[in-house]
Each structure stands twice: as structure tokens, then as C-alpha cells.
Amino acid sequence: MENFYTARVHGFPNLTGGLSAEQMTQEGALSLVVVLGSSVSLVGLVFAFITYSLFSDLRNLSGTALMNLLAALFMVQLLYVIGVGGVQDPELCIALGFSLQYIRLTVFCWLTAMTYDMYSSFRDNLNLVPMADPQISYSFWKYSLFGWGTPLLLLAGAIVLQLRQKAGNLLDTAKMQHTNCWFLDHDAFVFGFVLPVLVLLVAVIVFLARSAVTARFTVSMQVDRRTREKMRRKRYLQLFLFLKVTALISTVAALGALAKLTGINAFWVAFNVGHGLQGIAVALCVACNCQVLKIYTRTMRRRRRCNSSGKAAKYWPVGPSSELSKSASLQLLTWEPTPDAV
Template structure:
């Protein structure tokens, strides 16, 4: 009996025992790489999420927004792996397709919120927007309603479109099973995912471009050279990080669109599987291997080392003082 690991990636050779009898082909090796890449991506996303949970300096509104983006990416990677071997049950197939569409939409909404938060920070720093409320909890609740709630509304629209397209038969999943239940039918896929996603991508890049100009404008007001260099480095790293994350997610969405509508093309299909399998790993590396996080790691290690040195010094000082208290002077001859 095939499992999700011994099944076949759509368009690739079956990795069951019968499929291994002739010899391992390039396609079967590629399918193994896809499953392996997805598994590594899941582990990397968990590591990145834990990293941002451990350091208090990263648990601000920006860091919390990024953690929700990582959670949405984790859901997408996990659901993608579930469908690798194909899904035979119709109810599970349609549930998987809807769940994947919701997770993909959530990624784009949290990506936009991440860029919006950075833009607001720059405006506040320039005093273009007054800080009305500093309560992170209230802002996070609003972001959560937007980042998780609006994708739910769009998913409801996708359900209605899918229902109409199937003539009231949602469990008619023959077309979905051909692509491992990763995508809904064309109309639900276009109007429920592709159209809103590309609108959000445009808005996100708009925030990134405006943040760049704001950053340049803010830095130009600084008179001290060292302060100007520090601000320039910090703002540049932050903007470049968000641009890289947005680019990776956008490329995966474009490749998934080509894989959906050009299903007969092996190039688009293979490119999508590889990009989707490594998407989580790339984003996790981007958010954990930047200068700010590495500085926090080194700072934490230095604190631990200093604690050990201080505890050792206090131990020896205490033992020395005790020796001095109990030390007996030598008897005179």
C-alpha cells in the first residue's frame, strides 16, 4: 500500500517497490529530492519560529507579524507534503485543496502586513504619522483579524465558485486528483487565489518602495556620520530582507500558476515542485541568518559566558575568604 512517501509526485515516477524494479530514474530521484526538501523546510520553519519566540528583542509587532508568516508557510508546506502521494478519498481531496488555498492566501496577507508595519515604523520615525497607541496587543489583534480573517472570506468565495463550477457537486474531484489535490478548478483558482494574490503583491511592493524613499529621506537629516551609517545599514538590511522574502513567495506563486495551467509541461511542473519544496527553507534562512539575529545569538552567548565567569569568580572569592577565615597562623618555635 502506497504512502505519501512511497507514492508518486504528479508527473514523476512511482516510488513503490514495483516502480523500483527496473532502476532509479532521474524523475524518481527528483521526486525524492522534493519530499526531502519539503521535510527540511518544515524543520527550518520550526527553528525560525522558535528563534523569534526565544529572544525578547524580536517579540515586537514586526517580529510577531513575521512569526505569523512563518506559521502560514509551515501550514502550506505540511499540506503540500500530505498531497505528494496523491489522495484517493474525495472528501479529503477537496478539504486539502481548500486548506491549501487558505494557507497560500494567508501567506500573502501576512507578507503585506509585514511591509505595512515597516512603512508605518518609518513614518512614525519621521513624525509623519503620530503615535496614537503604543499597545502592541491591539495592533496585533487588528493584524490577526486582517491576516487570518480576510483569507477566510476569500476562501468562502472560492467555495461558492467551486460549487457553481461543479454544478453543485463539490465531491466531484477527478480534476483535482490529477494534480494531487493541490489546486482548485480554474475559476476558483483564478478568482479566489491568483487575482487577490497579485493585487496584494503589488500593494506589498508599493509599501517597500515607499519605505525605501522614506528611509533615504530620514537618513539625509542625520548630521553625525556614524549615526547615518548605522541607520543606513540597519534600514537597508531590513528592506532587503522583506524584498527577498516577497520575491521568493512571488516566484513560487508564479510557478504554481504555470504548473496549474500548463500541466503537460514538465519544465513548469518540475520547477514548481522544487520551488515549493524549498520555499520554507529559503525563507527560514533569510529570517534567521541575517545580521540582527546573529548579533542576538552572539550577545546571548556572551551573556552566558560572562555568567559562567562571574559564578566561577564568586566561587573562588568565597572559597578564598573562607580559607582566610579558617587559616591558622603557624605556631612560634
């Protein structure tokens, strides 16, 4: 009897079709990898989301957009786990297929919004310390409308295509159940997901390329060598971070598209493993880079300094001498004005 951990991953031969013991062992091991990898990915995405929500230095416009991307990836991983063992109920299968397509489109829309925000930040801020954006709330609402609203329009088009392909019978889910209800039928998948994702990826690549050119130009404008090196390090760190996240997400989406359109088992294996592990890979990229770790250490030093100063204040005497001992001002250390003679 199949349970949640040993349920077969569709795309492989049927377990009741006379598989050898070795094939059944490999399929069960892959199912276990998918479930465990997805569980670890969910924990990693939650950790990354909490990290960006706790530190005020990360709660800027770029960090808030990244939090929305992490939330969308979390929903993708959660819905993906629901279909691992196969979905037999037609209504649940339809709901799962449409929900996954919407959330996957949301991931790519937020990725596009993040790369555009990086490009506009590099273009408008020519200094190492970025200028405060007075319209940050207005920009965030625009990103939110694009990130969560555009997939709704694409999903509406996918529903129309799904109805046309099924001749008005939306609950005919035989083909969808073969792929664990992770994908819609051919027309709804190609025209409602693959083509829009290709357009979004082209936009992401364009923004990444323009950001690299803009970063190189702004870095070369700096006169001071230390400022120039520090700006180059910060700009390229953010650029490579978005490049890695884009490569991870697009690779998994490409494997899923190839597995759906070709039906080759090798692509199904790679897609299942990649999709199960993409959450933890993205979480490690965004939450364990040197910039975030620097914020960690700076916050810990600040708290340690506050604690030590609070303990020392209990033993300091009250009076002018205590003010002098706690002060770092050169004016007080040189006794200006000169004290009266005794």
C-alpha cells in the same frame, strides 16, 4: 508497488503508460527531492519560529508578524507533503485543496501586513532607537484580523465558485486529483487565489518602494556620520530581508499558477522543487542574517559575563575594599571624599 517516497508527482506521464527506465528514474528522483526538501523545510521553519520566540529583542510587533508568517508557511509545507503521493479519497481531496488555498492566501496577507508595518515604522520613527508603541496590542489585533480573517472571506468566495463550476457536486475531484489536490478548479483558483494574490503583491511592492524612499529620507536627516551609517545598515537590512522573502514566496506561487493554468511539465517540475525548498530558504533568510546572529552573540557574551562574575563573587572578601574592587566608578577610584588621616 508505490510507496511514500517513490509515488509519482502528478503532472508527469503516468507510470503505467509505458515509461522508459530513465523517465521513471527521473520521476522517482524528483519525488524524493520533494519529500526530503519539504522535510528539511519543516525543520528549518520550526527552528526559525523558536528563534524568534526565545529572544525578547525579536518579540516586537514586526517579529510577531513574522512568526505568524512562519506558522502559515509551516502549515503550507505540511499540507503539501500530504498530497505528494496523490489523494484518492474525494472528501480528503476537497479538504486538502481548500485548506491549501486558505493557508497560501494567509501567507500573502501576513506578508502584506509585515511590509506595511515596516513602512509605518520607518515613517514614524526618525531616530535610530525606535519609540515604544503604546498601542502594539491593538496593532497586532488589526494585523491578525487581516492576516487570518481576509483569507476566510476569499475562501468563502472560492467555495461558491467551486460549487458553480461543479454544478453543485463538490465531490467531483477528477481534475483536482490530477494535480495532487493542491489546487481547486479553474474559476475557484483564478478568482479566489490568483487575482487576490496579484492585488496583495501590488500592495507589497508599493509598501516596499515607499519604505525605501522613507528610509533614504530619514537616513539623510541624521547629522552624525556614524549614526547615519548605522541607521542605513539597519534599515536596508530589514528592507532587503522582506524583499528576499517576497521574491521567494511569489516566485513559487507564480510557478504553481503557470503549472495549473498551462499544464506544462517544466513548470510542474520547477514548482515541485521550489515549493519543497521554499521553507528552508525563508528560514535561512530570517534566522541566519547578521542582525539575528548579533543577538545570538550578544546573548552568549552576556551569559558568559554573568557566569564569570558569579564565580568570582565567591572569592571576593566582604567589606569596603571588595566594593572598591568591584566598582567602576571614578568617584570611588579617586577616594572622594578624602579618607581621614591616621
